[in-house]
Amino acid sequence: LRTEKVPELAERVGLPLAEFEARYWANRAEYDLVGDDLGYWRAVAGDGVDASFAAELTEADEAGWLSVDPAALALVVELHGRGVPLAILSNAPGSFGRAVEAQPWAKYFRTLLFSADLGVTKPDRAIYETLLDRIDADPADCFFTDDRQANVDGAIAAGLRAARWLGADALRQDLVEFGVLDQ
Numbered sequence: 001l002r003t004e005k006v007p008e009l010a011e012r013v014g015l016p017l018a019e020f021e022a023r024y025w026a027n028r029a030e031y032d033l034v035g036d037d038l039g040y041w042r043a044v045a046g047d048g049v050d051a052s053f054a055a056e057l058t059e060a061d062e063a064g065w066l067s068v069d070p071a072a073l074a075l076v077v078e079l080h081g082r083g084v085p086l087a088i089l090s091n092a093p094g095s096f097g098r099a100v101e102a103q104p105w106a107k108y109f110r111t112l113l114f115s116a117d118l119g120v121t122k123p124d125r126a127i128y129e130t131l132l133d134r135i136d137a138d139p140a141d142c143f144f145t146d147d148r149q150a151n152v153d154g155a156i157a158a159g160l161r162a163a164r165w166l167g168a169d170a171l172r173q174d175l176v177e178f179g180v181l182d183q
Contacts, residue, residue, distance in 0.1 A: 005064030006064075057114075088106075091121045096114065140161070149164055
């Protein structure tokens with residue numbers, strides 16, 4: 001979660017920041033699997049959250065996650081321009097998936113897959129197999145990056161080439177090393 005949104009969300013639900021963060025992350029895996037916005041925000045903030053407030057919290061949360069690094073976007077545009085087929089595989093509720101699909105930069109991705117829509121999350125091998133099915137690709141022909149090492153390890157276990165996301169410059173080097181981009 002983008003740092004600037006965490007304090008805002010904690011304040012909106014009336015929880016101390018540390019308690020909010022603990023509840024936010026303790027319930028996130030289930031949220032990414034099931035995608036129940038109201039249920040998630042009630043688990044985080046209590047039963048007093050109604051559907052309208054849950055929608056507001058979801059929108060604010062999504063705004064934090066949708067913040068795009070300009071260097072990363074430039075790399076996506078470059079890869080797309082070179083004809084590299086791109087896909088998003090995200091642990092995320094369906095509401096976030098719909099928000100991503102509405103972003104102008106989503107057009108650069110041939111495939112957009114979200115865990116709550118699939119009923120499985122990274123690093124479960126089944127999610128990578130679903131991705132490979134959808135893009136009709138051999139795992140050895142794919143390169144995967146993620147900010148969580150467990151998800152990178154899951155991709156490698158499923159046969160994909162993978163590296164941890166450490167920023168656009170590091171990813172560019174990884175793509176050169178893996179032969180996706182020229183020096």
